Amino acid sequence: MTSNGDHGLGGEGASGGSPHADAFSVFAEALDLAHASDVARVRALAELGWSALREARRDGVRGMASDMELRSVAAEAAGMARLTDRRLQGEIDHAMAVIDDYPAVFDAWVQRRIERGHVDVVVRVGAGVPDEVRDSFAEAAIAVCERDVPSRVRAALDALAAQLHPQTFTERHKTAAAERCVRVFHGSDGMSNLVANIPTVIAAGMLDRLTQMGQSVKDARVEGADGAEAAGAVGVHADAVASPAGTDAAPDVRTMDQLRADILGDLVLGGAPVVDPTYGTDRAGGLGAIRARVQVAVTAETLMGRDDNPAEAVGAALIDADTARQLAGQVSEWDRLFIDPVTRTPVEIDTYRPTASMKKLLMARDQHCRFPGCQRAAIRCEIDHTIDHALGGHTHIFNLAHLCQRHHSMKQFTKWEVRQVGGGILEWTSPLGRVYREDVPIPSVCFTIDTADPPRSRAGAGKPPGGPPPF
Structure with a gap:
């Protein structure tokens, strides 16, 4: 399947050819614009990555400094694009790989010989190809991609990579096995894919x-x-x-x-x-005694059965009300928090570490990492002093917030700044001076369930034993 980039239909088609000629012409123009936009975006993303590396290496500093500078740049760009910084950094890495490691593939894409989908597949398959045969792989991969659509070239590219690889399959398998992992991809309607x-x-x-x-x-x-x-x-x-x-x-x-x-x-x-x-x-x-932990945020009305709005598995996705109530019925201990609904009266101690009650209050308030766009559940985060304790910051509800390890480190080692403006609201300022306001999540009841019995659809499901705890 080839494409030379000439999408014009000509005057002949417009006058006496297809009745859809005008519509096809508009579509062809849209394809040209989308192509130009995609190419420009990849170039811009790669330039962001190069700029971050140049800045980090300006004084001969490498390693962690390079990573922090790239995180900072990715977070700034993510705010502009309204994406998560993790996703944006992944796009930067991918763009740099395309242009730096596969220049021939990038040029073929620019010339419209192949499509963006082809580029992504080539880079993905080529991740396991050694540097010394990468150019040969790229040239052969372009020829494969020119003959078919992106969704049908993966098998041929896998076979090509295997042929060119200097290592045996057994050796490559050992390397690949070292990268074994489990991931979760959240879907819709309270369902997710667990991929191993x-x-x-x-x-x-x-x-x-x-x-x-x-x-x-x-x-x-x-x-x-x-x-x-x-x-x-x-x-x-x-x-x-x-x-x-x-x-x-x-x-x-x-x-x-x-x-x-x-x-x-x-x-x-x-x-x-x-x-x-x-x-x-x-x-x-010992491992058999470990139980799964899921942090769930649910409104009191849903918990009490007054409505059936979905709850949230914090850091994951929505879950149905029946499942939330069923899980709530398995919790053996509840801590009620009495907070002024208007002033949210602060709690403060003189020590560095917050008390157990303060931790529970913060977890209920924050629900997740408080960096803009981050949804890492609070149970997977660290409690950070917004004003550092060593600089006089108090261990005070309104000087504490949950940050995941990534954003906690970024706050410490980059020029991103944060302050609390009251009511638990955080205001982040990027190195370029852009301000992002991170409001407190919608008030809700929050609990963590330790379960060895996954919920199923059974008769009576959604009616926890004894009902929800009294409030």
């Missing part, structure tokens, strides 16, 4: 075991149904066999996909891993 980058044989084995377990559940379901039919034949009420005595549980009609997902959740949240260093003693092991 692990060796293929482990992934295949996990899927097989989950399938076997799911099949066992299905077999038990069939056996239960057969037992109910047999019981009916001898005059025993079928419900007494299909369900345990004294229960009214609904029949299990989950599909295999649903069973695999539920079993995976049970194993991760409630199982003791084989890698537990204390496994094999006379107890379950």
